[in-house]
Structure formats: C-alpha cells, structure tokens
Amino acid sequence: MALKELEARYATKRAKDYKLADSGGLYLLVRPNGSKLWRLKYRFDGKEKLLALGRYPELSLAEARLRRAEAKVALGQGRDPGAKAPVTPVTTFEQAARAWHKNRIASLDAGHASRLLTRLERDAFPALGSRDLRAITSADVLAMVRSVEARGALDVSRRIKQHVSQIYRFAIPQGWADQDPAAYLSDLLKPKPRTRHMPRIGLRELPDLIRAIDRYDGEENPRRRAITRAALLFSLLTWARTSETRLATWDEFEGLDTAEPLWRVRAERMKMEREHLVPLSTQAAALLIALREHSSSSFVFPGDKLGQPISQNTMIYGCYRMGYRGRQTVHGFRGLASTWANEAEHYRPDWIELALAHAERDEVRGAYNSALYITPRRRMLQEWADTIYGMIDGKAAVSAVMNHSPQRESTT
Known part of the structure; x- marks a missing residue:
C-alpha cells in the first residue's frame, strides 16, 4: 500500500530505526533521533543498492516519488542513478x-x-x-x-x-x-539604528488594560465594537501579531470543540515564513466558537467591506480610544505576555520563544531543536488566559460578542 502524507508527517521516533514503505523500492527511514530520511532501494548490474534521496519534510512525498521516477528512467537507460556525476572544478x-x-x-x-x-x-x-x-x-x-x-x-x-x-x-x-x-x-559596515520597542505598559497596569478591553465602547456601531473587542482579546490570549489575528480564517482552526484546540497559521502568513502552531486556551476557543455562531465570512474578524478582514488599524485605533495612545500597542501585548512568562520563572525560554514565533537565535541549536513543545505551551497559554480572565468577569467579552452578533456576510 502506498505511503500517505499524513503517515509521513506524524511518524514518531522509536528506540530503533524503522521504515515506512511506499512502493517501487521507496521508503521513509525514521531514526531514533526523529529525523526522517528518504531511501530508494534498487538493483543495478545484479547488485542491490541504496540511494539517499533527501530529508523529510524538506523533500516532500511527491518530490521523493519524482526522484524515484527519475531513478527508474536512469535504470531504463542503463545508468546507475546512484553514480556520482563528474566533478566540475570550482573556480567562481x-x-x-x-x-x-x-x-x-x-x-x-x-x-x-x-x-x-x-x-x-x-x-x-x-x-x-x-x-x-x-x-x-x-x-x-x-x-x-x-x-x-x-x-x-x-x-x-x-x-x-x-x-x-x-x-x-x-x-x-x-x-x-x-x-x-x-x-x-x-x-x-553602517551601524544599525537602535531598535524601537513597541510601547507597552508595566505588568502592574495589566488589570486596568484587561478591564478596558472588556468594557470597550469606542465605536458606535455594535457590530464593529464587538469585533474590535474580540480581536484585541484574542491577540492578547494568543500572543499573535496584528497581521496574524486580522487575517485569520476559519480553516486555520482545528478541534475548537475538543480538549486540544489548535490554531495552525500558514507559513506564508508568518514573519519567519514557516508554519506556526498555537495551542489555544479554553477561553480563546470559547471566544472563537461564539464568533463562529454569528459569522458567514471566511475571516474570523470580518471588516466593514464585504469579503475583507478588519483593517490593519482597527485594533491600534481601539487602543487609542481606550486611552492608551503612546502607552500600549497591539504588538506590545506580546511584550506583556513575554514579561509575565519570564518573570514567572517556571516556563522554559524555548516555550516562550516558540509561543512568540521567534526564530532560534543560535542557528546551530535551532537546526537540531525542532521540538514544538505543544503540551507545555498549551499549559502556559492556559495559565496566561486564566490570569487574564481572573481580572474580569470571564464571560463578559464572549457574551458581548454573542449579544452584538455581526451582520452576516456572504462567504468569501
């Protein structure tokens, strides 16, 4: 039976090497260290040989099958696909x-x-x-x-x-x-300009900010007011960047009604151009479920224009209307969360950096440390959400979204 993409993706490491066979001699070798390597077994001149094709997922299943087809063509022409090409002198x-x-x-x-x-x-x-x-x-x-x-x-x-x-x-x-x-x-080399950190309040002022978001009334239109409030709260709960929140679509979320809800942000939407997995707290999942009940848009946070998300200024203007101009930005929510997590001293730096979708500063370490830490990150974000909702009536923000249901849009 041919190998399936999901089988390759979710293959877990074991104590010893094991193989996941495809067909035509192609198989995925899973090593005890978790690496997954494509191998092609073939015969040439009566001898069995093994060809290393590449590493999964850098080389996808479809690409590995293409390499297998190319090898079969070479064999059909009487050439050994594993033979090294003549070395070209390197001069340029x-x-x-x-x-x-x-x-x-x-x-x-x-x-x-x-x-x-x-x-x-x-x-x-x-x-x-x-x-x-x-x-x-x-x-x-x-x-x-x-x-x-x-x-x-x-x-x-x-x-x-x-x-x-x-x-x-x-x-x-x-x-x-x-x-x-x-x-x-x-x-x-020209010196880099000093980094301008996004304004944010201190942790002592966090309760006031949470209550301001919960009571947000900065817009006359009930629909816009509810969506802005929900977007601000969702960004705070998930440590997401503004663009990640405003462009979120419903197909990115998995298992909202289960014990392990997940937000899978596509690589092309991320600053570091790689998929970002966000384990959702129960509060974030509940907020999404409330929004989903009143939405027919593909965007989680739809804007005023049909088929469009909220604008890039919606949330920052919301901060201004709450009286935080020059004191707190939406991007600064991430700094607040990071400070809280680091000062708690029982969350590992790897968990915090992954939750913020930051690149590994040590390039060598980052190449080998591919763990996603979903379970401990879920616990960390849940405790963050519990902290936030402990400062307000936890149901207020969700009920506000439900009571001011956005006018339905045609699906985009």
Missing part, C-alpha cells in the same frame, strides 16, 4: 556559494535555506557570481555590501557579508581560494 564565487549552500541545506529549516539562497542570488551573484574566487578583493565585497546598504537593508547587508565569509571558509580548505576578502569588513 557562484559555484562555491552553491556548493556551500548544498552542503548546509540538510541542517537548515526549509524556509531559512530558501531565503539564504535568494539573498545570494539577489545581491551577491550579480556583483561577484562570475568572478574567480581568488580574484575577488575586499573592495569588491565592500562595494557589493554598500549597494545593499544603499537601499536601507542594513540587516541584510550584514547577513550577506557574513555569508561571503562563510563561503570562503568553506572554499579555502578545499583549495578553491587562499583568503577571505570579507574578513576585515565588519568595522566598515
């Missing part, structure tokens, strides 16, 4: 960069690997790609970096300089280059 920067990227890709998150290569193709290759590795000077690299700085992308300029150094450190031991021309450029 682009050749070295692509070899370095290929060497690292298995240890990187798929989204990060894609962004890294895009960065090189957009900024480095046009200036340095066809140049001989040994002929590139520090001035050449600096000119390329300056062109990136010129468009205001100071974070990218630092990353691209770092990538050049990494590529040369990969190339030098293999005899492709003699020195790193980017080694001494750090002091010449």
